[in-house]
Amino acid sequence: METYYVRTGNEFWKRTAKFWMNIFAVNFAIGVATGIILEFQFGTNWSNYSWFVGDIFGAPLAIEGILAFFLESTFFAIMFFGWNKVSKNAHLISTWLVAIGTNLSALWILVANAWMQYPVGMQFNPDTARNEMVDFWAVALSPVATNKFIHTTTNGYVLAAVFVIGVSAWYLLKKREEEFARKSIKIAAVFGLISLIVLIWSGDGSATHVAKKQPMKLAAMEGLYKSHPGTSIIAIGILNPGKKIEDLNTNPLKFENEKPYLFHISIPQGLSLLVNRKKDTFVPGIEDILKGGYIYTDKNGNEKTAPPIEERMEKGKLAIEGLSNYRKAASAGDEEGKATAYAQLMDNFDHFGYGYIKQPTDVVPNVPLTFYAFHIMVILGGYFFLFFIITIYMEKKSLIAKHKWYMWLAIASIPLVYICSQAGWVVAEVGRQPWTIQDLLPVGAAVSGVNPGSVRTTLVMFFVLFTILLIAELGILFKVIKKGPGA
Amino acid sequence: MRTSMFKRIWLFYYEGFKGMTPLGKTLWLIIILKLFIMFFILRLFFFQPDLGRYSSDEEKSNHVIENLTQTE
Numbered sequence: 001m002e003t004y005y006v007r008t009g010n011e012f013w014k015r016t017a018k019f020w021m022n023i024f025a026v027n028f029a030i031g032v033a034t035g036i037i038l039e040f041q042f043g044t045n046w047s048n049y050s051w052f053v054g055d056i057f058g059a060p061l062a063i064e065g066i067l068a069f070f071l072e073s074t075f076f077a078i079m080f081f082g083w084n085k086v087s088k089n090a091h092l093i094s095t096w097l098v099a100i101g102t103n104l105s106a107l108w109i110l111v112a113n114a115w116m117q118y119p120v121g122m123q124f125n126p127d128t129a130r131n132e133m134v135d136f137w138a139v140a141l142s143p144v145a146t147n148k149f150i151h152t153t154t155n156g157y158v159l160a161a162v163f164v165i166g167v168s169a170w171y172l173l174k175k176r177e178e179e180f181a182r183k184s185i186k187i188a189a190v191f192g193l194i195s196l197i198v199l200i201w202s203g204d205g206s207a208t209h210v211a212k213k214q215p216m217k218l219a220a221m222e223g224l225y226k227s228h229p230g231t232s233i234i235a236i237g238i239l240n241p242g243k244k245i246e247d248l249n250t251n252p253l254k255f256e257n258e259k260p261y262l263f264h265i266s267i268p269q270g271l272s273l274l275v276n277r278k279k280d281t282f283v284p285g286i287e288d289i290l291k292g293g294y295i296y297t298d299k300n301g302n303e304k305t306a307p308p309i310e311e312r313m314e315k316g317k318l319a320i321e322g323l324s325n326y327r328k329a330a331s332a333g334d335e336e337g338k339a340t341a342y343a344q345l346m347d348n349f350d351h352f353g354y355g356y357i358k359q360p361t362d363v364v365p366n367v368p369l370t371f372y373a374f375h376i377m378v379i380l381g382g383y384f385f386l387f388f389i390i391t392i393y394m395e396k397k398s399l400i401a402k403h404k405w406y407m408w409l410a411i412a413s414i415p416l417v418y419i420c421s422q423a424g425w426v427v428a429e430v431g432r433q434p435w436t437i438q439d440l441l442p443v444g445a446a447v448s449g450v451n452p453g454s455v456r457t458t459l460v461m462f463f464v465l466f467t468i469l470l471i472a473e474l475g476i477l478f479k480v481i482k483k484g485p486g487a
Numbered sequence: 488m489r490t491s492m493f494k495r496i497w498l499f500y501y502e503g504f505k506g507m508t509p510l511g512k513t514l515w516l517i518i519i520l521k522l523f524i525m526f527f528i529l530r531l532f533f534f535q536p537d538l539g540r541y542s543s544d545e546e547k548s549n550h551v552i553e554n555l556t557q558t559e
Contacts, residue, residue: 022510029514036525043536051538051551080511081503128544129551324556327549445555448537458533465524472517480510 001187006092016180019485020164021079021095026480028076030473035109037462045455049436049446055132056122056139057112064108071101106156107149114145116437117428118213120299124352126326126345144213147205148428154199155421158384161192162410162417165391167481169410172401180485185410186395193388200381204274210431211275211283212297214438216363217431219286220370222271225260227285233270236379238262239371245286245364286367290360309360316355319348353435356445365433373426380420387413 001020005013042050050057078086078094086094115121121138122131133139165188168181210218218224223239224231243258272281284294284306292308307315322345329337357363391410394400400407432438436446480487507515538547 025510025514029518032518033522033525037529040525040530040534043538044534045537047537048551048554051547052555077500077503081499081506085499085502126552128548129555130548320556323552327552327556449554450537454533458529461529461533469517469521476510476513 001184002092002095006088012179012183015485016184017095018083019180019480020184022480023163023167023477025080026473026476030469034466034469045448045450046436046446047448049441051130052441052446053116053131053437055130056115056119059133059136060108060111060140064105068101068105068108071104072098075101103153106153110149110152111140111142111145113428114142114148115139116435117148117432118142118144118209119437119440124346124349126323126342127330129323143205144209147202147209151199151202151206151424154195154202155424157195158192158199159417159421161188161195162384162387162413164188165192166410166412166414169400169407170481171484173404173407173411177484177486178401182395182400185391185400189388189391189395192384193392196381196385196388200385203381207274208276214432215284215296216286216289217365217370217427218271218275219284219289220365220367220431221374221427223260223367223371224271224283224285225287227283227288229272229280229282230269231271231281231283232266232268233274234261234375235265235267235270236375237264237266237371239368241368245361245367248287248290248361249359286364290364309354309357309363312351312354313357313360315348315351316353316357318355319345319352320355322346322348350439353437353440353442353445356442357434362434362442365431370427370431373423373430377420377423377427380416380423384413384417384420 001013002017004010005017075094075097078091079098082091082094119131120142121133121135123134124130125132139145165185168184168188171177171181207218210221219227222234223237225243238261240259240262243255243260245255247255247258269279271283272279275281275283282294284296288294289306290309292306292311294306295303296306298304322341322343325341326338326345329335329341354363387409390406391400394403394406434442434444436443538550541547541550
C-alpha cells in the first residue's frame with residue numbers, strides 16, 4: 001500500500017498504509033522478545049537437548065539474532081519515526097527491509113526447527129556429546145527447511161490477508177471508511193489468494209517430505225493403522241475412540257477388532273498419489289511401521305527394507321552402550337577400546353534415540369490430536385481458497401457492500417485463520433512426538449532433571465503472562481480499529 | 488562530518504521518541520514491562536541454567552554423557 005503511495009502520490013494510500021502499520025506495530029510489540037523465554041527453557045528444562053544440539057542451533061540462531069534483529073530494529077525506527085524526516089523512497093525501502101528482515105528471522109528459526117525434524121549436515125562428537133555442524137548448507141538448505149520456510153511464511157501472509165479483509169468488512173458493516181475498506185479488501189484478497197496457492201503447493205511438498213522422513217507422523221495424520229498398495233486419503237472422518245494404541249500391548253485382540261474410523265469419506269489411492277505421484281505406492285500405516293518389512297527409500301536414495309521398531313530399539317541400545325564404553329575407554333586411556341566403542345556408536349547412531357524407547361508403541365504420537373489438527377487445517381485451507389475467490393469476484397462486481405452475510409463471514413474468518421495456522425503447528429509438533437530430534441533424542445532423554453513442581457509453576461506463570469499479553473493485544477487492537485484510519 | 492552524522496541519528500531517535508503517539512507509548516510500556524518480567528523475575532528466580540553449575544565445557548559434557556548413558 002505504501003508502494004502505491006510512492007508511485008501515485010495519493011495521500012489516501014499513505015493513510016491506509018499508516019493504519020495497517022499501526023496494526024503491525026501492535027502485533028510486533030506484543031510478540032517481540034517472547035522467544036527469549038524459549039532460550040531460558042532450553043537451559044533450565046532441556047539441558048541435555050540444548051547441549052546435544054548446541055553447535056547446530058548456534059549458527060542459525062546467531063545469524064537470526066544479529067542480521068534480522070538489527071535489520072528490523074534499524075529500519076523499524078525509520079518506518080515509524082521517519083514519515084516526515086526521510087524521503088518517500090527511503091521510507092518505502094525501510095518498510096520493505098522490515099518485511100524482509102522479519103522473514104529472515106523466520107528463516108533461521110525454521111531452519112533450526114527443520115533440523116529437529118530432519119537432522120542433517122552434522123557429525124556427533126562422543127568426546128563432547130554434541131552434534132557438530134560439518135555442512136552449513138546442508139542444514140540451511142535442507143529440503144525440509146526450505147519447504148517449511150515457504151509453508152510457514154505464506155501461512156503468515158494468508159493469515160494477514162484474512163485479517164485485513166475481516167477488519168475491512170467490519171468497517172463496511174458499520175458503514176465507515178468505505179473506500180479504505182474496499183481497496184484494502186481488493187489488495188488483501190489478491191495477495192491472499194496468491195499466497196494460498198503457494199501455501200498449498202508447499203503443503204503438498206511437506207506431505208512428500210513427511211512421508212519419506214517422518215512416516216509415523218503421516219500415518220498419524222491420516223489415522224492409518226494398516227495399509228496396502230494404493231493407499232486412500234481421508235477427506236473427512238471421525239476416528240473410533242475405542243481404537244487405542246495402548247491396547248496393542250495389553251489387549252491386541254480388542255485392538256485388532258476395533259475399526260479405525262466411525263465414519264469416513266476417502267479418496268482412493270489419494271495418499272499414494274500425494275506421496276510420490278504413483279497410484280500403487282505403499283504408504284505404511286502405524287502397525288506397518290511398528291512391524292517393519294516394507295520397502296522405503298533412505299537418505300541416500302537407496303531402497304531398503306524398513307526394520308521393525310524393536311530392532312531399532314536394540315540398535316539404539318548398542319549406540320548408547322558404544323557412547324558409554326567410549327567414555328570409559330577414554331578415561332582409561334585405552335585407544336583400542338575407544339576405536340571399538342566409536343565404531344559401535346557410529347554404526348548404530350541413526351537409531352540412537354530408539355535406545356531410550358521402552359516399548360515400540362511409545363514411538364506413536366497422539367493419533368486423534370494429529371489426525372483432527374491435520375484435517376481441520378486442510379478443510380480450512382480449502383475454505384480460504386473459496387473465500388478469496390468469492391471475495392475477488394464480489395469486489396470486482398461491487399457486491400460486497402450489498403451483502404451483510406459476506407461481511408459477517410469475513411469477520412468470522414479471522415478466528416478461523418488463526419485456528420488453521422495453529423492446527424498446522426499442532427500437526428508439525430505433536431505429530432513428531434516422542435522426538436525432540438527425529439530418531440536421535442526422545443523427549444524423555446532430552447529433559448533436565450528439574451522437578452515437576454518447578455515446571456508446573458513456570459507453566460502457570462507463562463499461562464498468566466501470555467493471557468495478560470493476549471488481553472492487552474486484543475484491547476489495543478480493538479481500540480486502534482475502532483478509531484479507524486482517520487484517527 | 489562524523490559528529491554531524493551521529494548527531495543527526497541521535498536527533499532522529501530523540502525526536503521520534505519525544506513525538507511518539509499514545510499508541511507508541513503504550514506499546515513501549517508493554518515491551519519494557521515484558522522485558523523486566525522476563526529478565527528480572529523469570530530469568531533470575533525461575534530459570535537457572537541446569538549446566539550453569541559447571542565451570543568448564545568438559546564438566547558439562549561429562550554431565551550430559553552421564554545422563555544420556557543412564558537409560559534405566
